[in-house]
Amino acid sequence: MCADTHFGTERETLLHVAEGLLVDAKRHGAEAADVMASHGTDFEVKVADGAIVTLTQATAKGLGLRVLVDGRMGFCTTSDFTSASLARVAERAVALAREAAPDEHNGLANAAPTRIDSGDDLDLFDPAVTELSTETKIAWAHALERSARSVDPRVSRFRDSGVGNGVSVSVLVTSTGAIRTQCNTAISLWCNPIACERDELQTEVWYDAKSHVDDLETVEAIGQRAGRRAVRMLGARKIKTQQVPVIFEPQESAGLVAGLVGALDGDMVFKRATFLADKLHNLIAVPALSIVDDPHLRRGLGSCRFDGEGLETHKRALVDQGKLAGFLYDSYTARKASVSPTASARRSWSSLPSAGPFNLTLLPGAGSLASIIQESRKALLVTRGLGRGLNSVSGEYSRGANGLWIEHGEIVHPVQEVTIAGDFIEMLQTIDRVGADVERRGTIGAPSLRIAEMTVSGG
């Protein structure tokens, strides 16, 4: 669809600007260069108590130029596409490169000198997202709030509820002749109600984020789920300090996956600044745990045919039946570590490439969250984490947690003001349940998990 629309025209405009900049860069002395440029629309409406809080609308653009001069790298970005501004960008990038040190590992990736237009082939562009009227989005935002209120009279205040959507067109052009483009859409809905009883306030958020309108959980379901989650936290209290099984809801498991994959950055591995540096091909988790990065997931919010340096991407296992199967490298870190590049460079127009995943999935096991709860004699079910969690240098994990206390397979009362802590590898090696209930809200999909024992600190 992209090619037929207004966004298709924007794409050709971006390519024209980017190619012009490469010519400028060469003229100023760059041996090699690449440009990432984007154009996008930005819309967000937030409502609370039946009124609009803010309604934001804009289009925005930007580009980043990376240059190599005598093995040195310089980088410059701008959102100002006037010719005077663009002329300064190339000159300044080359001047900055001369301040950096030469590094034999610097260079562009070995991307094929072809043009790849990504987006339609992976079904990443939903015309329905672009066609939503402002009135519809405002109405949805109000409906989110109404749905949350409908579940219980104690859902009586709101931080906000809202709808955000955008269309983005990006191009990557290298001085070695690679041309890459991508068009995609994104839409997100969220509801953040507060349940009140006497002096107690409990807030919760529920949300969904997808590339296509049709894939979203319904407005009513999101609002109701947010309301029920807030109400069930009323009466939350500390539990005493102890070692118990800890169950993670799917979105909290996704947080564990994000932490783990953050420690797979090849740059950190090379610097031995991650606890996983020595663990390639070792068993770091139970055999029931497998994590896959799939850049070609249809309609995936993180999908792309090529990485941030133009290399063609492919699906790969990061953790395969408990074994650490691979790290993430961009071309610089791959050269430095003398390994094959994994086409894992991620990049926005405002940043240099760095290694990262596309769409992660923690593969499903068996059973539902309800069955895992039923099988637990005593456990803490974590419904929301607070704070960062994993120290990726040392591998220690410690995080604030809100949740529900389980006894004899039933939810007994809500819990707050506690932390959960442990050694991350020990946690992964003592996962004793992996659910079948994979949920994907954003770029990470994960099911419910149970860890046999963690330290819960409370009273």
Next chain:
Amino acid sequence: MSSLRNLVPLSLLEELVALAMSKGGDFADVYLERSQLNSIALEEHKIRTASHSSSLGVGVRVMAGTEVGYAYSDDLEPKALRETALVAAAIAHTGGRTEPVSMKTIALPSRYPVVPVPDAVPPREKVALLMRGEVAARAHDSRVTQVMGSFVDLTKEILMATSSGELAEDAQVMCRLNFTVIAMDAQGDRRMGFAGGGGRVPFAHYAHELTPEAAAHEAARMALAQLGAHSAPAGPQTVVLAPGWSGILLHEAVGHGLEADFIRKKTSLYAGQLGQRVASDLVTVIDNATLPHRRGSLNVDDEAVLGQEKVLIENGILKGYMVDRLSARVMGLASTGSGRRESYQHAPLPRMTNTYMAPGKHDPKEILASVKRGLYCAAFGGGQVDISNGNFVFEVREGYLIEDGKLTAPVKNATLVGVGPEALKNVSMVGSDWALDPGIGTCGKDGQSVPVGVGMPTVRLDGITVGGTHVR
């Protein structure tokens, strides 16, 4: 470079404000921003990257009752700006006025004059700072395995015009030098140390106040001090907070809950508590935008109101909130100059500036000596708060056991967790050794990041939950 006033002439600003109010509404403002960001990064003994980012754009906001319409543009052509103003104006439906607003420049204080601006300092001088720090960190100890450094500076100019006729123009610079050091011992234990700082300071700050050697040594010291650390004890205990950056605890535990948007919507547990006791009588908390050259200081906020000093809590009694223009109008209060935004792409929100606890009477040595068993928090990492139930959490970056009034073994993997008002009621001693942080804080709210300062004397907190792995 030409001044912002030449980029968008006064007559056009006046026209844009009038267009913003053309559908009705109670208030409108136009915010023009130009920024130049430089970043130099060092790793593995050499300068890895040198980069520059420039940004220029206009944000237009219209308030109608409690509703806000916002639009922005990175295209400064008059036609694009007029369209932007009309998009923002659409929030109002009451029928507007068309008479032009004539602007009057408001006089600003000068709390952070910086010449030359950091964008004009040659990159070579910033590179030299990083190289000096790298040498110092490596020379500090052979167990230092990695040194990463960065120097980031921002030169930002803003120009604001409001429908009440205020015109304000400010230059807000920011510098920050940072070192991260990783140390490893013979057993393979790896620990990280961080140090650095800055503020709205001239580059000369790094010749005297904070040399790269001092910052690099401090980062190395922190990493080395934690090698062989013990598991943190879990459960409630007495905690002593070091002066300075520990103020981040105040920022999270009470600061956010006193921002007027949460008060107005009654989503903060501090709503309706004005004049009530919310902390121990030893506790006085101030938010102060007027400190010279500090990271959170403001001559003027991002909605053309002068930066101010305000007492939030005095001897344990809640005295005031941080108020932006919207909350001020709806709540019948005066703005406290607390309206801030990340950039022209964002509508302002009430935010903190430099937030600190006032010093008390106790000798810091006496505070430490008073604790039989407990945890000393020398440095914190990040924190987060849930403003509704007041739950907060903090990562302890550098901590030590206190045994019989003395610091003993370092501890690892500790987190503090508590409820804001309870924690502040459990403040039992406040030191006379007040300090501000070195200029490292960034605060996030609703997806917007702004620089902030924090401060704190040595403080004793009783019965706070420490999240650890060692169950006693």
